[in-house]
Amino acid sequence: MPSRLLLLLILGLGLAQTPAARAQPRPARTATVLQVPGTREFCRIDEKGRSVLPSGRYVTPAGQLVRITHDPFGLALAPDGRTAVTLHNGVFTRLDLASLAAVRVPSYDGTIRSPLSNGSFLGVAFSADSKKVYLSGGDNGAVIIYDLEKMQRLDSISLNGACAGQQYADSFTSDLVLNEAAHELLALDRANFRLVRLDLNTRQVTASVPVGRQPFGLALSPDGRTALVANVGQYAYPLITGATPKNADSIMISRHPYGNDTKESREGTVVEGRQIPGVGSPLAPEAMSVFAVDLATNRVVDRFKTGHQIGEMVEGAEVVGGASPNSLAVGRQLAYVTNATNDNLTVIDYRNHRLLGDIPLKVDSRLDKYRGLLPFGLCLSRDERTLYVALLGFNAVAVVDVATRTTRGLIPTGWGPARVRLSADEKTLYVTSCRGLGAGPNGGAGFVAPPQGTYIGDIQLGSFQKVPVPTAAQLAAYTKQVLGNTFVPTKLAVNPKNPLPALPGLTPTPIKYVVYITKENRTYDEVLGQLREARGDSTLARFGVNCEYTLPDSLRGKFAHLRVAPNHRKVARQFAFSDNYYCDSDASIHGHHWMLGVVPNEWVEANSNVSKTAKLFSGAPGRRFPGSTGSMDPEDYAETGGLWEALERRHVAFYNFGEANETAHNREAWRDTATGAGHLVMEPMQKALFPRTSHDYAGFNTSIPDQFRMEQFEREFTKKWLTGRQKMPALITMQVPNDHGADVRPADGYPYRQSYMADNDLALGRILHFLSRTPYWKNMLVVVTEDDPQGGVDHVDAHRSLLLLAGPYVKRGYVSHAHANFGAVLKTIYNLLGVPYVNQYDATGTLLQDFFTGTPDFRPYTLERSDLRIFDPQQAMRRYDKTIDWRKVEKGPEMDDEARERADHYRQQKAKSK
Template structure:
């Protein structure tokens, strides 16, 4: 069956018109699990942190997380999935799995420094070739004897050039030539590796960050999908000796600006340009003639930056990532654009895009993230893994329509069709989710309890469905994803019933200002698990109050009635909190995308789950890839952006304290207080954010106390929007990261691991104390959450985390049991500020109206000081030569100073005489 949809290129309807049409139809889309807690049911329906369900079709085996590589043996008996530093051998008849290395350490890993994507079988179905990833090698392994046979390095001389610091990406076996074709993402090249001599016979330059590789059926053409946007340069003149003194304090430019293209000067340093983001080497597909070892085509697939998609400018590259090649046509998935480009590689031309449709209520939005794909033997059908939709799309090539959807686990990455075309094999990054990782009765599994380990991936074995079965599957996928509820026409009564509109712009709201505070790495139970009115486990509340039992055994009893996070507890009790809130993310690199309205694409997923070594002075340009944790890189941008771009398009004012200042290669010293970072590798920032970001606020850097950030925030807020002439922006974002934790530093005021949380708790209390004493408070909402939960444990789910809401229109003393996630937070922001949704997670997020009341309570919040036995803020601020004036802090913000205003008035009078 063909699913309905509409073409973004062909349809002339603007987003504003679509937005108005949505209001007229008045249908509220929400995830189906709005009243459920996360759970895993291996034989039934699992509830994900997103509130979506997964009901994987066919048979399922749970395997190690993030199986980014998948190959089927020629004899059809075995599959190998490749993870980071791990591979799994699966018997395809029984789905019995053998993990290498085994948990009992009897089977050793042949992968010394991780791995990445590439896996291929030899014709004998016994030998398998594995990407060695960071060490730049190809591993040859015997599955019969379960032992490594060889490790072949890509480094060394070839064609008069010596290559170093290779990083093995995808690979394909060319059996006819007894060779491997291998991508080296470190040196941006395609390597031909002779399996007889173990020598590299050719090195062919390709595009940036080559990711996927395919071979034409006649073995004459290799196609390479490149996901990189730029080759990131260093500051001009940088050397290992002067690097520390040459760094600049911030990102040098906004993306796709004259400065980023041509270069600029920042803080007296000469900053090289990056060139055009639409350059041929950026986010493209290269065709290589294997007879001549020459690149014959550089195809720019999907949508280019600067194009207009309806009324929105494209700001993110297509991210062409996976390939399927037929006798004349090749197909590449463009993750950012939710489509597939058709390439006539025989005649060297593009034939347009196949949009993937799922439902007319969602097709307007992005977020399907097509990743792996496979082509039927008759070349009439494509099967496409939708990383963001927990489904495989079945696409009819001739009509360019989506026939239907097959339900998968969470985050499908790869799909393969058996040789007899009767069975599909599908891997998913996160399988059925994580489940609990601590608490009463919890038994730790062999893989461990860290969120990235306890959360297993999956492999499915699914009979290829006929039309009737596919229709049933499609209906199930959509039911797993969202529920549509008609809304009654808005009336005068409904307009004042709840301050949170059901849709953007649907009803007026008294809330005019939102402060969005994001913290780092904590779960619900470890901070709020003691609250009896909610679903918590007090035995895990190591960061609560009266929690000295969580200290090392020798120190218990020495700190009676220890208070680590009294302000979190007070905010929860005075205002409202959720005990059913989950981060969609596992770790920071995901979290800083999700919470700012960008769904992590296939590059983020793959790159964040691989061991990699930065070598910023290497001649291998791929080794300078930023690989960010606290920022988005140009490789990660969504088609029309996320939160920042959505606000800018709507001309809604915003300002940022701390987000987006970090890249993986930056310096984070205690003195880097301007933005928390020192930058040497030149990476742009999203252009919408660049001019709206403080250069006097420290982002992620646990060497800097959160008390310093509170001081910076109070000072700049006062200068700009209290004593200054400007009005507070509609949205202010604040990063408050020290609950992340770090090593103990008694001399700096952090004698215990819990000290970082105490610092964070006090700073949060200070900010709320300050904000609630400003004139903006009467129309303010404060949202407090974490970017990810990876540092903690929880008895419901390892993704369960903190969501606190505060403000006059937030219910007092309220606990919400309604499901919430980042999509729900963003829906709250967009609905209040009348900003159209950007992606399908915003559109289907839970509506959190239960948090709000139409009867305001304007009483301010009063902070609780920290327990100085665990964190002494004066000690933490000592190295900066700044003492905290608690009298001034407790008094609240300085408004217009009457004496200063009087003096200024008379000075001005004298000038005019």
């Protein structure tokens, strides 16, 4: 009995306390979210203070800085310590290291002519007397010799010609190193996959040594006996079997032939009746490796596979991208190579022919599990105890202790540091950055065009920094500054009523489907600059509504009340948009990486900013390199992939319309409607994406109307997810590209450049009109953005672009002023779909909860027809013998056939009973 009484007493006390406990306020649940520091700021350039980048990160470069031509991928210091030369595409800059006075060659006024033709690439080296400089000729396959005192070209040495009984042609000069003891230059030929030795006395090629694919970085051992070559290429890309210059146009296939690292990609396959060669194993010795060459014998003595290898498991995820070894620093026994994809360095004992492991680059425990540092150029102190590493993705130079294999600290740089060099007295560091302080505005009231021009890639200057080597105390302060420039941890109260979780899957959300739409090349001002409730410049709104005032005087009367993009304006005002959103990218090759969760690595950056000529039938295999625009090449893949791979790992369904089917050398004719392309060079697609991509939707190809794409999209969507048996996947990606613009084609319905935007605008209206009349709409979010802003102008920043959000749980008539970029968009998708972040930009993107409401509005969107004076959709479809059934379009999608579904239901029940 006592025990029963005691139990009843305890239970009674517990019950008695319950109402009181319920009456007590529960502590608010919080979550720590990492965000960029500039979440409430617009982009700006401050040469003497803190600049705000498109990502929302800050840059506060240490030391002294001078702005120079964009993308300085080559850097050398003169032996006398007085001069530096940076090499850009078709340009070099001579800098006085005392005053930082810079001379651009060619000069903007034309008084100093360029010694370069067809661009240049990476390689720059000084003569021993510091009077001459050797420059990579890039596409012309030569080395240029230039007199820095007389400022004139002295000679050009071609890598082409016969060597040891073999003929070489179509060379492409990459990195250079002076071997003073042998009075020779070592040069890489990325087209013919070889190391070339050039005698400076005879100006002749003395040796040609086969190395790996797309040789990129070159270094020489201190004793001059060993050359080390970093190869960034993954494959030697073949043509379709039997292809010739005469039959090339007729033999192309409509799509990528296989997924990467599959049986078909390794061994070959048949596609559309064509025999397709394989590309072999991604683990081949020639792929993404470091070769050691014995210069006494001109033989490769080692083939090192550095970094993490494809197929390995790293932190619970399969490696899908190669290490991208790119730059080298060589000591008396050990060499170091930067593996951009892996955020680490590999240590090579080249004397004893072995790998000694990796040095992971760690910067902060809250970020170290994500990739995104992208180590690029590096240099080694004379005592070989310290490495200085340019972190392309982190806007800093890492100071690495060799003995302990740890990162001592970080030095703040400009945007995208590429190269770092140490002065001979080891008191000063010199750093080049690709994008310096950013772009700034390239139009609008009061804007004065600079001498380099207003195109985004020109107005955005690079930078050259002179930084005293910091003391331990200064390095600690710099490190704190770099981290503060990159992210801020924010403790937020968890609001379960907001449909956007603060972290992936943290709270339930009614949003189950995301449609992610990308368009091409437009800035904010030229489309939405007229909206008075936001920060715009209406004088730049050439694609607006009632925008005839932006036309030449001769056309204004003809186009009174011109409506170029009425749907963009209507979507923005009916749902929500941002006036503080930026593409991280300058052009398409960057944009289609950024927006799909892959930060462009050093190869993408360097290869996209060099003049290059494709020669598909050349004997030089490097001339068939795809050099992608709308696709990602295998050379570009991130360590564990991007958006596609993240979804696949979590078993989240997705499907793709139009992304990732455009390589640089494909055909884009009006008849290529299956995917928008015709392929001759065989390149794999991402393995996760390949089986989830439509083969009946035209990707980038401005010869095909966006209205044709809408017919394709509506047809396949209806067949798969409305009248078919499948459920709509959680994510749909979709490319609608014709706002890119092209040459006028009056006969095809495009009498003006604005006609392409009007086509695109009508397509956007049709998409939302269609989707908002499907049963999925009640749980849907539609995200609309651009892949890059390169085609336009903007009064805030050349990177500012469009971000529209639509759906029942998006606020109506809302303008977001939060700083946003691709990282913020991807964070939104990952948080909604419960998928872990992939890289540092996702993890630190702005949390866009301000766009959303917990009170849904299910009203559909109704499209606006186009202004027929500027674009006639029926005329655009005429060459396809198609007409648009507007009654059908405006009615909306076909739904399930109720009678058929009822009959199918009873058939299944009957089958179960047997």
